[in-house]
Amino acid sequence: MLIGAVIAGIFFGLYFTLVGLGLNLVFGVMRIVNLAHGDVLMLGGVAAWALFTSLGLHPMVSAILVLVVFLVAGLPLYYAVVPRLLRSRDSEMLSLILFFGLSQMIEAMTTISIGATERSLPPRLMGIGPIIIFGTRLPKAWFYSAAASAIAVLAVYFYLYRTRLGTLTRAVMVSRDEALATGIDVNKVSAVAFGISLALAGIAGVFAPFIMGSITPNMGVAINLTAFAVIVVGTLGNPLGTLLGGIIYGVSLMLMQTYLSSWANLLPNLLLIGVLLIRPEGILGRKVRRA
Amino acid sequence: MRSSRARRALLDAAIAAIVVAGMAIARGVYSNELMLFNFIMFLTLSQGLNIIYGFTGYLPFGYVGFFGAGAYGFALAVMHLHLPALAAMGCAGLAALVLSVILLPLLRLSGAYFAIASMAAAQALYEVIANPDLETVTKGPYGVSLAGVFAPAASYYLALAILAATLLVVVWLRNSRFGMSLQAIRDDSVSASMAGISVVRGRTVAWTLSALIAGLVGGVFAWHISVFYPDTAFDLSVSIFATVFLLFGGATTLVGPLLGVFILYGVYNVIGIAVPQYFQFTYGALIVLLVLFLPNGLVSLLTSRGIRVP
Numbered sequence: 001m002l003i004g005a006v007i008a009g010i011f012f013g014l015y016f017t018l019v020g021l022g023l024n025l026v027f028g029v030m031r032i033v034n035l036a037h038g039d040v041l042m043l044g045g046v047a048a049w050a051l052f053t054s055l056g057l058h059p060m061v062s063a064i065l066v067l068v069v070f071l072v073a074g075l076p077l078y079y080a081v082v083p084r085l086l087r088s089r090d091s092e093m094l095s096l097i098l099f100f101g102l103s104q105m106i107e108a109m110t111t112i113s114i115g116a117t118e119r120s121l122p123p124r125l126m127g128i129g130p131i132i133i134f135g136t137r138l139p140k141a142w143f144y145s146a147a148a149s150a151i152a153v154l155a156v157y158f159y160l161y162r163t164r165l166g167t168l169t170r171a172v173m174v175s176r177d178e179a180l181a182t183g184i185d186v187n188k189v190s191a192v193a194f195g196i197s198l199a200l201a202g203i204a205g206v207f208a209p210f211i212m213g214s215i216t217p218n219m220g221v222a223i224n225l226t227a228f229a230v231i232v233v234g235t236l237g238n239p240l241g242t243l244l245g246g247i248i249y250g251v252s253l254m255l256m257q258t259y260l261s262s263w264a265n266l267l268p269n270l271l272l273i274g275v276l277l278i279r280p281e282g283i284l285g286r287k288v289r290r291a
Numbered sequence: 292m293r294s295s296r297a298r299r300a301l302l303d304a305a306i307a308a309i310v311v312a313g314m315a316i317a318r319g320v321y322s323n324e325l326m327l328f329n330f331i332m333f334l335t336l337s338q339g340l341n342i343i344y345g346f347t348g349y350l351p352f353g354y355v356g357f358f359g360a361g362a363y364g365f366a367l368a369v370m371h372l373h374l375p376a377l378a379a380m381g382c383a384g385l386a387a388l389v390l391s392v393i394l395l396p397l398l399r400l401s402g403a404y405f406a407i408a409s410m411a412a413a414q415a416l417y418e419v420i421a422n423p424d425l426e427t428v429t430k431g432p433y434g435v436s437l438a439g440v441f442a443p444a445a446s447y448y449l450a451l452a453i454l455a456a457t458l459l460v461v462v463w464l465r466n467s468r469f470g471m472s473l474q475a476i477r478d479d480s481v482s483a484s485m486a487g488i489s490v491v492r493g494r495t496v497a498w499t500l501s502a503l504i505a506g507l508v509g510g511v512f513a514w515h516i517s518v519f520y521p522d523t524a525f526d527l528s529v530s531i532f533a534t535v536f537l538l539f540g541g542a543t544t545l546v547g548p549l550l551g552v553f554i555l556y557g558v559y560n561v562i563g564i565a566v567p568q569y570f571q572f573t574y575g576a577l578i579v580l581l582v583l584f585l586p587n588g589l590v591s592l593l594t595s596r597g598i599r600v601p
Binding site for chain 1: 350352396397399400402403404406407408410411412414415418419422423424527531534538568569571572574575576577578579581582583586
């Protein structure tokens with residue numbers, strides 16, 4: 001039972017790595033918290049649901065569509081709000097409020113257009129029957145979403161460390177002002193990072209109906225808290241630390257559900273508060289961040 | 292110099308008195324008591340938030356946690372200790388105070404970290420209270436009913452008294468040495484502590500005061516409503532409404548949050564209740580525009596021109 005919980009936790013945690021990855025990329029590059037991240041994820045799920053029910057598109061196909069559309073949509077959104085936000089006195093704090101407003105708009109629009117009911121996709125789309133790994137039975141959807149997450153982490157790694165734009169992105173992460181002074185087009189770099197972040201959230205959203213059973217327009221807030229817990233545990237501003245954060249979250253959630261199931265919902269909250277208080281720099285971090 | 296300061300304090304106090312008197316008279320002439328009660332609730336909550344955000348710069352997204360703690364402090368005292376309502380109000384305040392002391396270490400975090408951590412704390416408290424395993428104590432997710440102490444008139448006037456006290460605290464902070472020192476800490480904590488201001492003490496006092504206010508409002512809400520669920524007492528939109536009202540009007544001032552509540556909550560009561568989604572959308576858009584174009588609230592239209600706003 002213990003080994004089963006750990007293995008299930010790793011797969012589940014890999015999914016939450018995908019959920020947190022984009023949020024962390026935006027924080028790392030722009031030092032802002034995108035509180036609408038969970039709602040973008042929800043939109044990805046709604047897109048998968050709508051494409052399947054209207055056109056019969058398989059979610060894997062929708063995932064690619066969502067990736068492209070969200071990536072492109074991120075660019076104008078970035079230019080519309082972020083540069084102005086970053087000029088303000090306390091952009092980190094104000095970002096929280098601004099993106100909260102955006103999240104309310106997304107939630108309201110989604111509720112108006114598709115209603116507040118739970119939407120789900122038939123689980124058979126992800127293959128019938130469980131997959132058996134080291135004697136642990138897992139739903140196939142967990143396996144595929146974990147695989148998608150692993151690919152996403154590798155792709156982000158490749159982008160950051162093997163492409164020119166990625167190198168520039170890392171320069172902006174270290175110091176926005178110095179990057180600007182060196183002549184880097186900070187806004188272009190940030191806009192692409194923003195688009196990638198939305199695309200990652202969108203893909204995570206496509207898998208959400210399978211992992212969480214269903215999606216609703218108001219799921220964003222809970223997703224945000226979890227995603228924030230994952231990236232804080234991993235180390236804020238370090239996209240690859242998200243992998244560790246996701247797995248720690250997944251394994252501890254599965255252990256809670258196995259041994260103390262009715263208290264499992266407490267976990268992301270306590271994990272978040274605990275890590276913030278004991279090690280605010282995250283598990284991989286070095287820089288201390290205190291008031 | 293001294294007399295002009297006294298005049299300012301007097302003006303602030305007069306505004307507070309007018310608002311309180313207005314809400315007292317409104318009950319006699321307007322029949323929708325619940326709506327008036329909600330107005331009082333948000334007037335108080337947004338001023339309570341003003342104390343912590345406006346004067347120290349900490350924005351607790353989980354402010355509703357104190358409200359919920361107060362509501363359940365009241366409910367548990369009535370259900371298990373069979374206390375009369377006023378004594379139960381004491382328990383409501385106490386519950387929020389205890390919670391604020393437990394959460395004191397959160398003040399070590401800055402900006403967004405503090406906001407999110409406080410939201411997680413409120414959510415954690417909700418998970419505990421709504422947990423079906425604790426049904427015998429808190430009635431879990433099934434809600435509490437306090438019909439035995441139901442007293443709409445008394446609870447309305449108590450809420451009004453809490454509003455009056457809160458407004459006085461804000462007037463005091465705006466006109467006292469202590470309030471000035473808090474603003475100095477907010478603007479530059481290092482310089483403030485060099486000037487001999489106790490940073491930790493200042494923040495602690497503001498934090499517990501603001502928590503106590505939310506707890507008392509929660510308690511009087513429980514008394515006035517008398518039937519509620521953990522979902523209502525820990526509804527995140529309570530924090531969010533209070534935050535938006537505060538930011539819309541303008542923090543650190545007395546009239547800013549008042550304007551925010553009267554304008555925005557007024558609009559909400561006209562259009563929001565019928566079609567909540569349209570309102571939610573407008574709200575979201577308003578928040579976005581506000582942050583982008585008027586980050587210091589309505590009052591900054593005047594203050595940026597050098598006009599002092601009470």
